[in-house]
Amino acid sequence: MSVLLEVRNLSKYFRVASGALHAVDNVSFTIDAGKTLGIVGESGCGKSTLGRAILRLQEPTAGRVFFDGMDITSFSKEEMRQIRQHMQIIFQDPYASLNPRLTIAQSIEEPLKVFQPKLTEAERRNRIEELMELVGLSRRNFNAYPHEFDGGRRQRVVIARTLAAEPRFVVCDEPVSALDVSVQAQILNLMMDLQKQLELTFVFISHDLSVVRHISDAVGVMYLGQIVEYADKDTLFQNPGHPYTRALLSAIPSVDLDERRERIILKGEITSPINPKPGCRFAPRCEYATPQCTAADVELEDAGGGHMIACVRRRELFT
Amino acid sequence: MGMQPVLEIKGLWVNYETEEEIVHAVNGIDLTMYGGESLGLVGETGAGKTTTCLSIMQLVPDPPGLITDGEILFKGEDMMLNTDKRNEEIRGNGISMIFQDPMTALNPVVTIGEQLSEVVRTHQKVSKAEAKQKVIEALEVVGVKRDRYDDYPHQFSGGMKQRVVITMALLCQPELLIADEPTTALDVTIQAQVLELIRTLQSESGTSLLLITHDLGVVAETCDKVAIMYAGEIVEFGSVDEVFRNTLHPYTKGLFDSIPKMTGPCERLTPIEGLPPNPADLPKGCCFSPRCKYKMEICEREKPGTRGEGHTAKCYLV
Numbered sequence: 281m282s283v284l285l286e287v288r289n290l291s292k293y294f295r296v297a298s299g300a301l302h303a304v305d306n307v308s309f310t311i312d313a314g315k316t317l318g319i320v321g322e323s324g325c326g327k328s329t330l331g332r333a334i335l336r337l338q339e340p341t342a343g344r345v346f347f348d349g350m351d352i353t354s355f356s357k358e359e360m361r362q363i364r365q366h367m368q369i370i371f372q373d374p375y376a377s378l379n380p381r382l383t384i385a386q387s388i389e390e391p392l393k394v395f396q397p398k399l400t401e402a403e404r405r406n407r408i409e410e411l412m413e414l415v416g417l418s419r420r421n422f423n424a425y426p427h428e429f430d431g432g433r434r435q436r437v438v439i440a441r442t443l444a445a446e447p448r449f450v451v452c453d454e455p456v457s458a459l460d461v462s463v464q465a466q467i468l469n470l471m472m473d474l475q476k477q478l479e480l481t482f483v484f485i486s487h488d489l490s491v492v493r494h495i496s497d498a499v500g501v502m503y504l505g506q507i508v509e510y511a512d513k514d515t516l517f518q519n520p521g522h523p524y525t526r527a528l529l530s531a532i533p534s535v536d537l538d539e540r541r542e543r544i545i546l547k548g549e550i551t552s553p554i555n556p557k558p559g560c561r562f563a564p565r566c567e568y569a570t571p572q573c574t575a576a577d578v579e580l581e582d583a584g585g586g587h588m589i590a591c592v593r594r595r596e597l598f599t
Numbered sequence: 600m601g602m603q604p605v606l607e608i609k610g611l612w613v614n615y616e617t618e619e620e621i622v623h624a625v626n627g628i629d630l631t632m633y634g635g636e637s638l639g640l641v642g643e644t645g646a647g648k649t650t651t652c653l654s655i656m657q658l659v660p661d662p663p664g665l666i667t668d669g670e671i672l673f674k675g676e677d678m679m680l681n682t683d684k685r686n687e688e689i690r691g692n693g694i695s696m697i698f699q700d701p702m703t704a705l706n707p708v709v710t711i712g713e714q715l716s717e718v719v720r721t722h723q724k725v726s727k728a729e730a731k732q733k734v735i736e737a738l739e740v741v742g743v744k745r746d747r748y749d750d751y752p753h754q755f756s757g758g759m760k761q762r763v764v765i766t767m768a769l770l771c772q773p774e775l776l777i778a779d780e781p782t783t784a785l786d787v788t789i790q791a792q793v794l795e796l797i798r799t800l801q802s803e804s805g806t807s808l809l810l811i812t813h814d815l816g817v818v819a820e821t822c823d824k825v826a827i828m829y830a831g832e833i834v835e836f837g838s839v840d841e842v843f844r845n846t847l848h849p850y851t852k853g854l855f856d857s858i859p860k861m862t863g864p865c866e867r868l869t870p871i872e873g874l875p876p877n878p879a880d881l882p883k884g885c886c887f888s889p890r891c892k893y894k895m896e897i898c899e900r901e902k903p904g905t906r907g908e909g910h911t912a913k914c915y916l917v
Binding site: 322323430432460461462463464465466468469472487489490491493494513517527528529530531532533534535536537539543545546549 | 643644756757758759786787788789790791792794795813814815816817819820821839840843844853854855856857858859860861862865867868869870871872874
């Protein structure tokens, strides 16, 4: 399998009145072509900023992003515009990401006009109909407006528009979070089918661990701008090695009545990402924290087989 | 059970009527809750969960909302026949409600201490100082320190704000607490804290809990009984144990199959095909029949009644 995307020491800081807000801090990973990397974490952990920084929708403060071997962080504006055809993003709220005054065909047509200007009007129309069929929208909705659709079908329009650019890589930022569970299942199935059919590579950002487990091949867990644990899906969910991942997994209410796990209720709340202190950022809420944890920054280390954990006590805990 | 129920809903119908259309939000639901019980009311967007709760509180916005039929008995007293003044007394002292969004439930320009004492002083005859003392004690129970009494809502995080809202709902020791998606706006680790708090407070005070949610996992962890709503009807009702283990209604089965699992192999999900019906144009027979895999000829012709004992479902297959 070849690597399609590599993110190396990526950081994004925002300047605020009281200092620097470390939204994304020194994040590195690679994704193989055709695979899905899930990024999980709670509000404010920097997962959306990470998605945007990868596409340079927000200019990274430091670090590099390689797409298909090319360092896109060194690209000019024009080069970036060209490469974006292959690198697209889907947002959470399908209500906000469609122009209410365009019909859905017009919305899907926009990327075609930009990236395939040579198509004739008839060819464009054919292509739009093909895309609508691909995402499961009926042809008779060609001239419908977004307000006539429910959230699920709106998200289908957004996906069709994304695919119109013929991307190889898509950042999916909470694409099913606004949807009811029965509709969410329809969209998840659609995305997985399309991935197989079109050999797409996904970064799938979500706060919902069961959704991430369902769709991802590998998973990164973020806490206050940093990836604290990274592993293939089965390892991460069966054998979590970071205290935060363990607490996160135990906090999910399960529908399985026989699977009554021991709950780890975290104390306190997420601390501020502004001018963070050195050391493990999870330490203030961690039941295993020792003075050693806050003495120096904690790096991700391989616990075996590519299971990366950023915890100084990883060898003594949970092994 | 010889006990008098805390809450009894009998044949409740609620419409929202505008010039263009009549939206049938709640269509003939029956529900009984006894003291100390916790009941989960589950359904997707537009199923009529919130309208049901607003009806219990007699807070359905009128117009356009209209309760067209039914009875709502709080400890035997029909809320719909009561005077507004009597219902105002019941709200707060008898029934309290927690809303989904803690930010909009709190007044941004009044300190939380003042807002909470106002609740005490509206519903109970106590002095200012007594009210303050009560509020400080109540805040400590939910884990908010006393030095935050004079803080404004914006100084609290989402989880802390929801604790303040929970305190507000519990200050007058209501017999029935209605919580409308109390943790939906919160992160999972904070949700776990808040759910544990609600569970503890409920079991200690003996308050009955009506928990509205779209999350079956939350119900499994919090409730004894569950009612599944679809298109304004309760399509399945029973103990959590029964409904989760021996699911009867095809809609409930569809919900379970739609949820990605946390254990076992990741199999392809089986979503419910299609969409919920338009509440202004409901199907003639079973409201779920247009999407049902097990549809029979009678399902489209005639609405099924509630079938079964204890664990019930509105389905001909039962």
